[in-house]
Amino acid sequence: MLKVKFIPQNKLIEVESGTNLLKAADQAGLYVEGDCAGKGTCGKCRVKVIEGNRGDPTDAEKEQLSDSELKAGWVLACTRKVEQNCVVEVPLQRDAYTRKTTMPGGVENLEAEPFVEKIAVKLDLPALKDQVADLERLLIKLDRPNLTVNLRELAGLPALLRNNGFSVTVVISGSRLISIEPGDTTDQLYGIAFDIGTTTIVGSLLDLKTAAVLAVAAATNPQNIYGADVISRITHASQVKGGLKQLQDKVIGSANEIIRDLLRQTKIARDHVYEIVIVGNTTMSHFFMGVDPAYLAPAPFIPAYSRALDVEASELGLKINPAGRVVFLPNIAGYIGSDTVGVILATNMDRRRDICAAIDIGTNGELVLVANGKLTACSTAAGPAFEGAQIKQGMRAAAGAIEAVSYVNGDIELSIIGNTPACGICGSGLIDAAAALLDAGLIEPSGRFINPEENPDEVPACFKDRLRRGPGGFEFVLVPGAKSETGDDLVLTQGDLRELQLAKGAIYAGLMILLKEAGISENDLDQVLLAGAFGNYVRKESALTIGLLPQLPPEKIIAVGNAAGDGSKMALASKAVRARALTTPEKVEHLELSTRPDFQDIFVNALPFRNN
Ligand code: FES
Numbered sequence: 270m271l272k273v274k275f276i277p278q279n280k281l282i283e284v285e286s287g288t289n290l291l292k293a294a295d296q297a298g299l300y301v302e303g304d305c306a307g308k309g310t311c312g313k314c315r316v317k318v319i320e321g322n323r324g325d326p327t328d329a330e331k332e333q334l335s336d337s338e339l340k341a342g343w344v345l346a347c348t349r350k351v352e353q354n355c356v357v358e359v360p361l362q363r364d365a366y367t368r369k370t371t372m373p374g375g376v377e378n379l380e381a382e383p384f385v386e387k388i389a390v391k392l393d394l395p396a397l398k399d400q401v402a403d404l405e406r407l408l409i410k411l412d413r414p415n416l417t418v419n420l421r422e423l424a425g426l427p428a429l430l431r432n433n434g435f436s437v438t439v440v441i442s443g444s445r446l447i448s449i450e451p452g453d454t455t456d457q458l459y460g461i462a463f464d465i466g467t468t469t470i471v472g473s474l475l476d477l478k479t480a481a482v483l484a485v486a487a488a489t490n491p492q493n494i495y496g497a498d499v500i501s502r503i504t505h506a507s508q509v510k511g512g513l514k515q516l517q518d519k520v521i522g523s524a525n526e527i528i529r530d531l532l533r534q535t536k537i538a539r540d541h542v543y544e545i546v547i548v549g550n551t552t553m554s555h556f557f558m559g560v561d562p563a564y565l566a567p568a569p570f571i572p573a574y575s576r577a578l579d580v581e582a583s584e585l586g587l588k589i590n591p592a593g594r595v596v597f598l599p600n601i602a603g604y605i606g607s608d609t610v611g612v613i614l615a616t617n618m619d620r621r622r623d624i625c626a627a628i629d630i631g632t633n634g635e636l637v638l639v640a641n642g643k644l645t646a647c648s649t650a651a652g653p654a655f656e657g658a659q660i661k662q663g664m665r666a667a668a669g670a671i672e673a674v675s676y677v678n679g680d681i682e683l684s685i686i687g688n689t690p691a692c693g694i695c696g697s698g699l700i701d702a703a704a705a706l707l708d709a710g711l712i713e714p715s716g717r718f719i720n721p722e723e724n725p726d727e728v729p730a731c732f733k734d735r736l737r738r739g740p741g742g743f744e745f746v747l748v749p750g751a752k753s754e755t756g757d758d759l760v761l762t763q764g765d766l767r768e769l770q771l772a773k774g775a776i777y778a779g780l781m782i783l784l785k786e787a788g789i790s791e792n793d794l795d796q797v798l799l800a801g802a803f804g805n806y807v808r809k810e811s812a813l814t815i816g817l818l819p820q821l822p823p824e825k826i827i828a829v830g831n832a833a834g835d836g837s838k839m840a841l842a843s844k845a846v847r848a849r850a851l852t853t854p855e856k857v858e859h860l861e862l863s864t865r866p867d868f869q870d871i872f873v874n875a876l877p878f879r880n881n
Pocket residue numbers: 302303304305306307308309310311312313314345346347348
């Protein structure tokens with residue numbers, strides 16, 4: 270066995286010779302990005318070897334890292350095998366959640382009407398003339414003779430009643446008695462709403478008596494080590510022995526970390542949390558529940574189930590009241606999950622009578638259109654470009670990410686998250702950068718950088734050194750010498766622009782097909798709602814400039830925050846909304862884009878940038 274010490278986290282582990290550093294970091298409980306699932310193609314898993322285990326760079330490292338990075342000891346964790354004891358530096362994870370936990374929106378005006386109820390009772394004491402059994406005595410008092418009771422509660426009932434003078438509080442969820450507590454605890458009634466994203470998991474703790482959100486916590490979805498996209502993870506689950514369990518353990522573990530954080534923030538006892546309501550895409554639903562998603566990946570994309578699943582918390586190992594219920598809301602189709610149900614609930618799309626589209630851009634893109642009271646939806650393989658994946662120096666919206674770029678007074682201005690030097694570019698920055706460079710005349714509407722060698726006069730003097738030939742074609746230097754250690758520049762490459770075009774083309778084409786199917790055009794849209802953190806922060810003007818959105822007046826484009834997560838909070842806090850959630854899938858017509866003969870043409874037409 271060989272020793273690997275990770276700094277600055279100061280974790281020491283032992284691994285077998287030949288284990289790669291990505292697996293070793295995972296074994297040490299450390300998070301290293303692994304967008305390409307260890308194929309050596311994304312370049313995101315870079316760590317720095319400080320001592321030992323220095324060897325010749327792998328082919329993937331030569332491809333993904335600059336000479337100065339290689340010289341400084343940077344390696345790709347997924348391709349670098351441990352052959353000696355070593356010390357490895359893992360970059361500290363930057364907080365990429367603030368945008369997801371502080372977005373406006375929510376359930377402020379919702380009337381609390383929780384599914385879980387608490388009733389305090391004082392029972393008559395048994396006597397020789399009143400020999401009714403303890404459980405029946407309780408159920409008669411409640412006037413709920415048909416409640417089901419689990420053995421765990423029944424086992425402790427006689428002592429519980431007698432130790433508390435026959436005064437107890439009963440917790441009921443639907444037809445189940447889930448807990449019996451000493452005394453009157455009716456003021457302690459809590460639940461947690463989760464939004465399980467492919468990239469980020471967000472949990473919100475609610476007081477179910479008032480529907481108030483008491484705390485929010487988030488974490489990176491640790492399944493990321495098996496790939497940034499759902500297909501890589503499905504492949505891992507179906508092809509690696511024990512893979513499905515690994516994926517389930519990762520997401521349940523992360524949910525438990527979030528629960529711990531929420532309880533710590535609010536000082537609420539875990540036993541007083543009685544319900545969890547979750548939204549997520551269909552694949553996340555399968556992983557969370559430990560159900561084989563293998564047939565979701567190939568056509569015809571069949572999930573194992575689409576209905577809502579309702580299980581006991583102890584079955585999944587979730588650290589709330591063990592008898593608490595865990596409800597994963599229903600999915601609409603293989604690639605349109607309960608997160609889209611959440612968007613529909615939070616934006617009232619199931620009740621609107623105007624013409625409105627909602628676009629939820631995350632690691633995938635889901636679109637919903639309501640027209641004449643009819644709901645249609647589709648999903649597009651927008652790819653994770655908007656989350657910074659597949660972008661050479663892309664990153665999520667964390668400290669150091671370029672989040673906004675503008676072309677002002679003949680120069681490019683940048684805005685960076687946090688008080689820190691730029692170290693990458695996130696989705697909103699990427700769209701802004703493309704729009705700004707279009708405005709500056711450095712990108713053609715086709716998406717190509719203008720050729721500074723053939724057309725030197727077209728490049729403004731101030732950009733002459735910044736638009737240059739790079740290893741993969743032309744590239745624009747956003748921040749010269751951004752990487753202080755190596756002096757490397759932070760660049761936007763031609764490949765990045767192509768990724769952006771593919772992603773925005775897929776979203777736009779999906780929307781055009783929904784409109785076409787409804788027999789209307791983009792001019793008929795009364796509103797376009799942008800859901801999700803990305804939708805909240807993207808600048809409408811830039812999204813319009815690059816043709817991500819239809820050419821509507823900006824006031825018709827509205828950011829609605831984390832609508833999927835809001836939908837889950839609403840379904841947790843309100844029985845009426847829960848009932849709507851359960852019937853929403855049957856009201857939505859799903860359009861499968863891959864079977865549409867017109868998709869390819871519409872998609873290809875949607876690829877160019879339009880510079881208005
Ligand atoms: S290059 Fe290592 S995970 Fe992608």
